[in-house]
Amino acid sequence: xxxxxxxxxxxxxxxxxxxxxxxxxxxxxxxxxxxxxxxxxxxxxxxxxxxxxxxxxxxxxxxxxxxxxxxxxxxxxxxxxxxxxxxxxxxxxxxxxxxxxxxxxxxxxxxxxxxxxxxxxxxxxxxxxxxxxxxxxxxxxxxxxxxxxxxxxxxxxxxxxxxxxxxxxxxxxxxxxxxxxxxxxxxxxxxxxxxxxxxxxxxxxxxxxxxxxxxxxxxxxxxxxxxxxxxxxxxxxxxxxxxxxxxxxxxxx
Numbered sequence: 658x659x660x661x662x663x664x665x666x667x668x669x670x671x672x673x674x675x676x677x678x679x680x681x682x683x684x685x686x687x688x689x690x691x692x693x694x695x696x697x698x699x700x701x702x703x704x705x706x707x708x709x710x711x712x713x714x715x716x717x718x719x720x721x722x723x724x725x726x727x728x729x730x731x732x733x734x735x736x737x738x739x740x741x742x743x744x745x746x747x748x749x750x751x752x753x754x755x756x757x758x759x760x761x762x763x764x765x766x767x768x769x770x771x772x773x774x775x776x777x778x779x780x781x782x783x784x785x786x787x788x789x790x791x792x793x794x795x796x797x798x799x800x801x802x803x804x805x806x807x808x809x810x811x812x813x814x815x816x817x818x819x820x821x822x823x824x825x826x827x828x829x830x831x832x833x834x835x836x837x838x839x840x841x842x843x844x845x846x847x848x849x850x851x852x853x854x855x856x857x858x859x860x861x862x863x864x865x866x867x868x869x870x871x872x873x874x875x876x877x878x879x880x881x882x883x884x885x886x887x888x889x890x891x892x893x894x895x896x897x898x899x900x901x902x903x904x905x906x907x908x909x910x
Contacts, residue, residue, distance in 0.1 A: 661828050665691040675702045677722035678776060678792035684724060693724040696827060717799040719823045722792035727842060730786040736884035737846050739763045739777045740853040741837035742791045746773055747856055749829045754816050760858040761886050762900055770811035772796050797821050854879060865906040
């Protein structure tokens with residue numbers, strides 16, 4: 658069954674919007690809906706993690722957000738939703754591309770170049786995640802990108818040599834995400850976490866990093882359940898970081 662025709666999925670196609678995350682942030686889903694999906698041809702203010710922007714040509718890429726209301730998911734485990742979406746996207750891209758990996762926290766890289774970014778915004782009710790909006794931008798058919806970007810981008814078309822169906826990719830990603838999301842709702846986190854760690858970009862390799870105190874070398878050890886990154890430096894110390902508190906220096910390309 659095409660996931661876009663699933664009766665438990667509410668689908669919204671938007672010609673233009675500030676961002677699909679903005680659209681879904683206060684959206685009230687139908688009572689029978691398990692997931693609400695908003696997909697846009699163009700975003701006027703596409704956003705990335707912590708204020709970054711997402712640049713995309715009109716109609717060329719897959720720009721979408723998913724709204725879920727997990728009900729029993731504790732706030733300390735909220736990062737599992739980010740891991741689930743990253744794995745769903747990686748799983749579909751693996752069908753077409755080599756060397757697809759997840760760069761902490763949830764960017765997708767292909768052969769060292771960024772092909773997808775994700776922004777997740779959770780709304781808490783006490784100790785639980787009441788709502789989660791997971792927005793992703795995947796470079797599909799775009800071939801020209803602005804100069805000077807911090808990470809060199811790529812796209813499916815640049816990698817495979819021909820245009821791809823944005824709608825088919827979305828349907829496949831949602832089907833994969835639904836499987837992971839069902840596990841999340843059942844409290845089954847272990848498989849997701851294991852697959853995420855196995856797919857983590859540069860894990861276990863000596864790399865150069867930079868934090869507020871300057872440059873250092875170390876090895877990515879793991880990601881904690883709340884999303885913090887653990888790096889073991891060359892002095893034997895474990896360093897713990899939230900998003901944007903540490904940067905992996907591009908010594909790998």
